[in-house]
Amino acid sequence: MQIHFEQAGASFEGRVAVEPLTLSLTERRIGIIGLNGSGKTTFARMINGLVKPTQGRVTVDGFDSASDGETVRAKVGFIFQNPQNQIILPILHEDIALGLKNRRLPRHAVDAAVDGILRRFGIERLSGRRVHELSGGELQLAALASVLVTEPEVVILDEPTNQLDLRNRALVEKTVHGLDEMAIVISHDLDLIRDFDRVLLFHEGRLAADDAPSQVIARYRELAA
Ligand SMILES: Nc1ncnc2c1ncn2[C@@H]1O[C@H](COP(=O)(O)OP(=O)(O)OP(=O)(O)O)[C@@H](O)[C@H]1O
Ligand SMILES: [Mg+2]
Numbered sequence: 001m002q003i004h005f006e007q008a009g010a011s012f013e014g015r016v017a018v019e020p021l022t023l024s025l026t027e028r029r030i031g032i033i034g035l036n037g038s039g040k041t042t043f044a045r046m047i048n049g050l051v052k053p054t055q056g057r058v059t060v061d062g063f064d065s066a067s068d069g070e071t072v073r074a075k076v077g078f079i080f081q082n083p084q085n086q087i088i089l090p091i092l093h094e095d096i097a098l099g100l101k102n103r104r105l106p107r108h109a110v111d112a113a114v115d116g117i118l119r120r121f122g123i124e125r126l127s128g129r130r131v132h133e134l135s136g137g138e139l140q141l142a143a144l145a146s147v148l149v150t151e152p153e154v155v156i157l158d159e160p161t162n163q164l165d166l167r168n169r170a171l172v173e174k175t176v177h178g179l180d181e182m183a184i185v186i187s188h189d190l191d192l193i194r195d196f197d198r199v200l201l202f203h204e205g206r207l208a209a210d211d212a213p214s215q216v217i218a219r220y221r222e223l224a225a
Helices: 040-047 069-075 092-098 107-120 136-148 166-178 213-224
Strands: 003-012 015-025 029-034 055-060 076-079 154-158 182-186 198-203 206-211
Touching: 003 040, 015 040, 015 055, 015 206, 029 040, 029 213, 040 055, 040 076, 040 154, 040 182, 040 198, 069 076, 076 136, 092 107, 092 136, 107 136, 136 154, 136 166, 198 213, 206 213
Parallel strands: 029 182, 029 198, 076 154, 154 182
Antiparallel strands: 003 015, 003 055, 198 206
């Protein structure tokens, strides 16, 4: 899996959110850190075409994320910063099953896959619950399950431990570390990305550092001071 940015940048109504940058992402565990509003989410959304670059281009295994967004989004799962925005159907089991719709599996195979992913996250008990009644932590785990059930090659998690209590945070951390898929994790929770392969630091829309976690976290502390 190769994600490539080629002089790719994004602006909103003429205001630059991400300055044009060129880089390739291939590592299994990549962290993204930086202050609020520094461009992290915009950068991540450019990977799967949720934000189209206003200059340059982004490719995933050679597929252009803007013009071939559908192919790219099948490869790249995205768990939003506010997971309530990505859950569509009212009952959790049905929402997760929706992700498998295109596979044309028989109903019992869909149910087995949904039950399996809920078990993996220890949330079988939420299967029949109404999504809008879930707590923030339950919702985060549910969103993770609904994306992973589609078996993407890469998952992007935008602040996955936000709102989680210590137990659920540990569960998410363990899940992220144990993923077979490549993972790109945006986080203000620096412990979560401490032993990742590579960390990117954004500052005022620019890539301010791109290195091993300890160096990048040290630079972030300087910039934030
Ligand atoms: N859809 C949009 N329309 C207009 N401006 C936007 C949009 N999305 C992001 N921005 C602006 O782009 C800049 C970068 O935002 P972004 O969401 O990428 O930051 P972030 O680093 O993820 O911040 P946070 O840590 O608060 O989530 C901000 O100034 C933001 O207001
Ligand atoms: Mg963000």
